[in-house]
Structures are given as C-alpha cells and as structure tokens.
Amino acid sequence: MRSRYLATVAVALLAGGLAACSSSDDNAGSGAETAAGGPITVNATDSACEVGVTDVDAGTVQFKVTNKGGKVTEFYVYAAGDRVMGEVENIAPGLSRELHVELAAGTYETACKPGMSGKGIRGPLKVNGSSAPLTEDAALKDATGNYSRYVKSQTDALLTKTQEFTDAVKAGDVAKAKALFPVARTYWERIEPVAEIFGDLDPKIDGREEVVEEGMKFTGFHALERDLWKTGDISKSGPMADELLVNVKEIVARAQAEQLSPLQLANGAKELLDEVATGKITGEEDRYSHTDLWDFNANVEGSKAAIAALRPALEQRNTDLVKQLDTEFANVDAELAKHRDGDGWKLHNELSQADLKGLSDVINALAEPISKVAAVVAG
Known part of the structure; x- marks a missing residue:
C-alpha cells in the first residue's frame, strides 16, 4: 500500500531512471487503433481511466x-474478488508503461489509481473465446513449476519466522521481536507479487499507516513495528500479533495453491524493483525500524528468482537480454554489499544521500532490461 506522500517522492525517483523505460505519449491512440493487434490504449488522468478496448x-x-x-x-x-491478474505501478505524469497479462474467458475489471491509493477508477473488461496457454511452451511450463517450488520454500519459512516473531511479541520480549522483525519480512518481500494477488490480504499484512485513509484498520507487520520502535509498549499487541499470524497462514495456503502464469513471473520481477524504488530507497517502508535494506535485498532476491525460473525460456528467445540482466543484477549485489553490517544491513537512517543515490542508480539500470522480459515471454 502506498502513501500519498510517496506519490511526490516517486516522481523524483522514477523520472531519472526507473521510469526511463517508459516514454511520454501525448498522441496515445484510441481503441480503434488497437484492433490491428497493437496494445490497448489506456489514458489515465486524475479523474478518469479511459480504456480503448x-x-x-x-x-x-x-x-x-x-x-x-x-x-x-x-x-x-x-478478476472476481479483486484478485490481481496484472498491474503496473508508479507511472509518473507524462509517462507510459506497458502491461502484458494472460487472461482466460470471463469478466474482469480494469482500474487506474491516481495517487496510488483507494479502490481506483474502475471499468468492465470482457474476455471472450479461448487460447492456448503460454505454458504449452515446455520452457515456460518448467519456469512456472520451478517458481512455484520457490514460492513454497519461501512461504514455509515465512510462516515459521512469523510464528517466532508473533510469539516474541506476545511474550513481551521487545528485543527478540525487534531482531525477528526484518528476518520474517525477508520471506514476505521475496514473494510479495504473489501475495498481492489476493485482494485485501496484502494490506492487512503489510499495509502502512495510510490504509486508515482508505477506510481500513492499521494492522499487520507495520502496526507491530510501530509498537516496537515508536512506543516500545507491546503489552496490548498480542491480539494484533494473533491476527497477523492468521492472515499469514491464509496467504501461505493461497500462494502455495496458486497456479501462476509465466507473465505473472515476468511482471512480478519488475514489480519487486518498483517496490524497492518507492518504499525501500525512500525509507517509507520501515519508517519506524529503518530496516529497509533487509526488504531491499529481499525484493532483489525475489526478482532474481523469478528471472532464474524464466532463464531457459529467455535464453532461447533473447540471449543478449539474459546477459544484460546478469550484469545488472551483479551490479546491484555489489552496491548493496557496501552496506552489509554483520549478518544484516545498515539502517536506512545511517545511509548518506550519496549511498542512496548509488542504490537508486543500480536499481534504475536493472529496471530497464527487466521491463523487457514480459514482452519476450509473451512472444
């Protein structure tokens, strides 16, 4: 969930690099122009979401x-129940972003979210007929199978570490809970695009204080983070810890049962970099604990895992892109390594503006080739 403050920050961050893979498009076409097989034009304003087809x-x-x-x-x-089939985030004013999504026949909704908050400006989308799934390609089928095994390993660990974290909160052990907070969140951040598929479970688990503005309760990891670091009083946090564990159990069960599309892997790899740019580099994500670099590293690892699963298919289709991805991931790892602190990471408020710029630059450089992966997968 994004804050309203973040919208201003994101423009400054994204304009330089992360959104460089986009372009201004004042002459975006009408729906008629998409009939020949081009992309469906979506013109988003602060009060409208005009979908061409x-x-x-x-x-x-x-x-x-x-x-x-x-x-x-x-x-x-x-899809029904606000199940997310595909998304693109952080589209700055004057810029364009593309989304490739695999859809079966049925009724869907599109939504633009100016300010990156609320339910969005919605409209109907009808999908007709049938089509061979992308997983008829053997390499793409293997990719989804491999990534599903990764999701299972990460969600199993998420449940274990969240249990340890919530047990510490309920026991009133502030020091232990603080130590476990970034560790438990590591497993969440690696698979966050999968978790975000399921309606309002994501904000219940990972929403920041701004969810109150959208009519929701402030619960989950960040509400407990506030209690641990801002007030230091967790004597009444037990029920919230129990609720977090219940929601994590539900998302683990759903994530492990989910049949993912190859395009969800490709889009998820990019979404994780968006998460880094808008929440971790800014310090907005873990605003009380300042443990943002744990999340930053986990987002990068999750993106890398999605690309690793897709790698055989990408090597068949675009070897140059694979080499570029390898180079840029290595550059991100090298820049992050400068901020190691024992088995963990420096706190966000210990980083200089030069440090943050260095991290932003390597994420921007990686975002450019990552943004091409979905189109390669779609063929």
Whole structure:
C-alpha cells in the first residue's frame, strides 16, 4: 500500500531512471487503433481511466497506460474478488508503461489509481473465446513449476519466522521481536507479487499507516513495528500479533495453491524493483525500524528468482537480454554489499544521500532490461 506522500517522492525517483523505460505519449491512440493487434490504449488522468478496448479475445492482452494526469498512478486488471491478474505501478505524469497479462474467458475489471491509493477508477473488461496457454511452451511450463517450488520454500519459512516473531511479541520480549522483525519480512518481500494477488490480504499484512485513509484498520507487520520502535509498549499487541499470524497462514495456503502464469513471473520481477524504488530507497517502508535494506535485498532476491525460473525460456528467445540482466543484477549485489553490517544491513537512517543515490542508480539500470522480459515471454 502506498502513501500519498510517496506519490511526490516517486516522481523524483522514477523520472531519472526507473521510469526511463517508459516514454511520454501525448498522441496515445484510441481503441480503434488497437484492433490491428497493437496494445490497448489506456489514458489515465486524475479523474478518469479511459480504456480503448473493453471486449477482447482470450490469451495475452497488452495494455499501454499513459498518465495524462498530475499524480503518479497505477493500473490493474482484476478478476472476481479483486484478485490481481496484472498491474503496473508508479507511472509518473507524462509517462507510459506497458502491461502484458494472460487472461482466460470471463469478466474482469480494469482500474487506474491516481495517487496510488483507494479502490481506483474502475471499468468492465470482457474476455471472450479461448487460447492456448503460454505454458504449452515446455520452457515456460518448467519456469512456472520451478517458481512455484520457490514460492513454497519461501512461504514455509515465512510462516515459521512469523510464528517466532508473533510469539516474541506476545511474550513481551521487545528485543527478540525487534531482531525477528526484518528476518520474517525477508520471506514476505521475496514473494510479495504473489501475495498481492489476493485482494485485501496484502494490506492487512503489510499495509502502512495510510490504509486508515482508505477506510481500513492499521494492522499487520507495520502496526507491530510501530509498537516496537515508536512506543516500545507491546503489552496490548498480542491480539494484533494473533491476527497477523492468521492472515499469514491464509496467504501461505493461497500462494502455495496458486497456479501462476509465466507473465505473472515476468511482471512480478519488475514489480519487486518498483517496490524497492518507492518504499525501500525512500525509507517509507520501515519508517519506524529503518530496516529497509533487509526488504531491499529481499525484493532483489525475489526478482532474481523469478528471472532464474524464466532463464531457459529467455535464453532461447533473447540471449543478449539474459546477459544484460546478469550484469545488472551483479551490479546491484555489489552496491548493496557496501552496506552489509554483520549478518544484516545498515539502517536506512545511517545511509548518506550519496549511498542512496548509488542504490537508486543500480536499481534504475536493472529496471530497464527487466521491463523487457514480459514482452519476450509473451512472444
């Protein structure tokens, strides 16, 4: 969940590099222009979400979202129950982003979210007919299988470490709970795009204080983080710890049962870098504990795992892109290594502006080739 403050910060961060893979598109076409097989044009403003075509054939659907408003925006495709089929975040004013999503026949909703908050400006999307799934390609089928095994390993560990964290909170052991907080969150951050598929479970577990503005209770990891670091009083935090564990158990069960599309892997790898740029580099994510670099590293590791699963298919289709991804991931790892502190990481408030710029620069450089992966997977 994003803060309203973040919209301003994100523009400054993204304009230099992360959104460099986008371009201004004042002449974005109408729906008629998409009939020949080009992307569906989405013109997003602060008060409208104009989707050029709302009746499409099953299979891979491509959208080109242009932000013609004054606020940073997001674009989502939802199935029933607000299940996220695909999303693009952090679209700065004047820029465009593309989304490739695999859709079966059915009824969906599109949504633009100016200011990156709330339920968004929604509209219907109907998908007709049938299409061979991308997983008919053997390499892509293997990719989803391999990544599903990764998700299982990470969610199993998430449940174990969240149990240890919540036990410490309920026992009133502030020091132990503080030590376990970034460790438990590591496993969450690695698979966050999968967790975000499931409606309102993500904000219940990982929402920041701004969820109150959207009519939700402030619960989960960050509410407990506030109690641990801001007030230091967890004597009444037991029920919230219990609720967090219940929600984590539910998301673990759902994530392990989810049948992922190859495009969800590709889009998720990019979404994790968006998470880094808008929450971790800014210090907005873990604003009380300042343990943002644990999350930063976990997001990068999760992105790398998705690309590793897709690697055989990518090597068949674009070896130069694979080499570029390897180089940029290595550069991110090298820059992050400068901020190691024992088995963990320096706190965000210990980093200089030069440190933050160095981290931002390598994420921006990695974001450019990552943004090409979905199109390669879609073929």
